[in-house]
């Protein structure tokens with residue numbers, strides 16, 4: 001079959017790779033000059049099944065409400081004239097019961113853990129260098145009370161097979177001596193030794209090169225403007241560089257998927273949630289982090305990709321605006337400098353902002369809607385790099401009419 005993949009982020013490229021493995025001819029359409037140039041570029045690079053908790057939790061409505069009046073660094077929710085914000089928020093609030101949060105978290109963890117196993121297969125087969133660090137992720141807390149709560153909370157993922165270790169502050173510093181000067185500000189951590197990190201854009205571009213080597217086509221600088229249909233099928237994808245037709249199509253446009261799907265009457269509740277990141281060269285600084293961490297108090301994530309740090313923070317409802325200014329980064333930069341004063345050349349930080357494609361229940365959309373040859377693989381939210389590899393395999397399985405390796409109960413909606 002000839003399959004047209006709409007979007008060259010990590011989801012689109014991993015999907016094309018898995019489809020090619022199944023023997024299909026693949027064509028990726030991407031508007032940027034390279035693949036992985038939007039959200040898949042600047043994320044924290046965490047492959048983090050241990051971070052599978054959904055944002056739509058019973059605490060979320062109060063957090064959202066508070067952010068309307070308090071100037072919160074982690075969450076910025078502003079009222080706007082965008083009706084999509086309100087319809088999405090309503091659906092999100094409907095997912096915030098304890099029962100749904102538990103169910104959605106376990107579904108997400110199932111997908112994330114499976115996805116990590118698919119990633120390992122791809123890494124073993126393709127030997128892509130993407131600055132992988134397989135030492136786990138440290139989720140640390142600044143008070144004993146918060147740590148105790150975190151450990152209790154984590155029991156849900158532990159019951160689903162997630163390996164965890166609880167560390168006191170000395171245990172944290174023993175794991176990463178670069179945190180020594182912050183020792184007294186850390187109460188302890190939940191350490192997920194099987195979580196890992198790696199540069200998502202380097203990986204995606206490396207994988208895209210393999211797809212091209214094997215005969216796949218990637219049309220960059222190609223903006224999709226519409227989809228043509230006849231009866232119950234897509235007939236072609238219309239772009240500013242002409243039309244592309246195939247036997248099947250995969251929608252993997254991240255936050256932009258609902259804009260294109262909406263033109264053919266498919267309503268996808270995906271809303272962009274903006275996040276910010278800094279990429280900071282380590283330079284000649286003597287004490288860079290050796291393992292990734294999340295400061296759970298400040299909700300700042302810090303990863304090391306070889307010779308640079310990636311720091312991410314903030315969930316902001318700003319529509320499709322990806323602009324940023326230095327003040328947006330001062331909090332996360334301050335937190336990182338406080339934790340690792342000798343960790344990087346902070347004066348040379350590169351700023352970035354991107355959009356998490358969030359669904360109300362934080363689970364991606366798979367499968368078909370109205371059209372028999374259009375498959376969805378989109379809406380991967382805040383851990384899309386983690387879930388992309390398994391999602392790609394699942395999409396290839398669905399296109400082949402094969403049963404995916406994990407149960408799709410609750411995932412295929």
Ligand SMILES: Cc1cc2nc3c(=O)[nH]c(=O)nc-3n(C[C@H](O)[C@H](O)[C@H](O)COP(=O)(O)OP(=O)(O)OC[C@H]3O[C@@H](n4cnc5c(N)ncnc54)[C@H](O)[C@@H]3O)c2cc1C
Pocket residue numbers: 006007008009010011012029030031032035036037038039040041042043044045046047048222223224225252253254255256260273274275276277301312313354355356357378379380381382383384385386387
């Ligand atoms: C600050 C931040 C930190 C994050 N940290 C992590 C993390 O540590 N771990 C993790 O697992 N996930 C993380 N994520 C989430 C992760 O980055 C996303 O879920 C993932 O990148 C989504 O991939 P995607 O391919 O769906 O979207 P994208 O990467 O946005 O890809 C969609 C592609 O479609 C293209 N496109 C859109 N419209 C058109 C059009 N009309 N025509 C042609 N092309 C088009 C875009 O150019 C883009 O390349 C983070 C996200 C943010 C913002």
